[in-house]
Amino acid sequence: MRRRDLLKGAGIVVGLGLTGCTRWVEEERSVDAAMVSLSEQLAELADVRFSASSQGLNSRALYDGLRRSGIISPQRGIDPARLQSLARKEAMIQYQGFYYSPSELALYNLAYLVHKPTLGR
């Protein structure tokens, strides 16, 4: 692995920051810059408002689910068009008085879980 990629991989680990996530993040290490951008995208979305909705959820399972449904990919980051097309088929759910599509909320839950330690600093 080239040094540049290694550094990026390290960046992801730092960015995702959770020891529980390390193993599945490590799997993505070979992936190039877009992965960094996914991490950055998730960091942008992370919000304490999703602490309650993400409680008891497993970040790895969320990650896998969102990947499987094409909402996130290590190569392209978050795909808003995919999120939108799924939202058209999904029943809305309510959370803290606002409507979300389930996939969207899952994404925000993942963002929160992954970046929880860095929030509020």
Add this chain to the structure above:
Amino acid sequence: MGHTTMLVLDPENRHYDVAIIGSGPAGITLALRLARLTPFRIGLLESGLLEAAPTVQALALAQLDGDLGEAYFPMHTQRRFGGSSTIWGGFCAVLEERAFLAGDWPIPYTELERWYPAAAAMLELPDNAYRRPHAAIEGTRDIVYKPFYLSPPVRFNEKYGEEIISHPRIDLILGHTCTRLEHSGSRVRSLLLRDSLDMARSPVRLTAGTTVLACGGVGNPRLLQLSGIGRSLPVGVGLMEHPHLYAVADMYLDWGRMQDVVDRQANAVHALQLADRYCVANDVLSFSADFNLQQLVSEPLLGGRREALFTPVSLRAEIAPHPANRVGDSDQLNALGQPLSRIEFHFRFREQAHRTWRLFAEALLRSGLGRPSTLKPSFRLNSGGHLMGTTRMGSDPRQSVVDGNGRVHTTDNLYVAGSSVFPAGGASNPTYTIVALTLRLGDHLATRLGGNAYAAS
């Protein structure tokens, strides 16, 4: 008796080509239009005076059953020169096309649309009120931007009073309440008037080739009922109002997608609506969700952080005409010895509010344009002061009172102007459409009574 008849002191036995009863926006618009287009002699009759007078105002008292608060009448039906334009708020938006697409109106939408530019001029609205009454938003066909443009607001008495009073072919007859249209066969023969202040005075009569009722959403059906005209027609049935639900939800809106759409130059209240075709496809009535531009925040939308408006939402909505919402006789009498109006009205809107908001919320969320909150579980239904649908327009006399031109089905020389002819009320305030339809009526009467020579260019 100078106080009762300011300009025509004694209307007894006068004859007019056209008599217009009521001098609100509809009556004044029609008088001016006809005076500009034709050489007709026009009588503009008004129950009230130049200023509000409690005794006359009391003639608009009504007995209420239902959701309209005790203070609704007579406040919402101003009996004075200028009618309720003396107190209106000036919110204006074109009527939604939804009801036309759904076949509720007997005329095509273009028949109404072409009169909005002239109506906008009368109401001092910006050109966008007809050039761009609604705008598409990138990425969705389900929701449109449809603001309410604000008239200054034009007070018809102040803006048009001088022209009316000084016009050589318009007689303004103030302080006389029309209590009955005397008719035989399919024609109105004469109008019976009572002095609105000196009620002991004997009634007077005048005659007119054509009579137009412009007495407002309650006054129009009442005069038909009190005259025994159109007994076979659903006169007074299907009263509509616009429920207003203030600050009943919140929403975030993606400012990046809204900023080029929002008309920031105009004096307007910004609003989103479900698109007309979307309403028809989903079998839902029109409704409008106001928002403001005050607070910009950062909000996750469609998987990205966006600059978003965060705003409370107020809803203005359309309700369907319900046969139990009606204007009829009360068992109490007014000072003229006539039965007061009895008004039965229930919004029947709570369930519809939840359903429509949910559809709107879905459309908003799915387009990624914004994030709606849930609707507050309990809310107050406020009225808009918009009385519509009591002499509805249609082609079937079993279902309607006037035809596509506003003529009473049973009576050749009798027309109705105002929102009482709306068979569906949309979610937009009615006066802009009242003025547009009245201009259209003016042209129709000019052509019908005077031939093509008087048709508008």
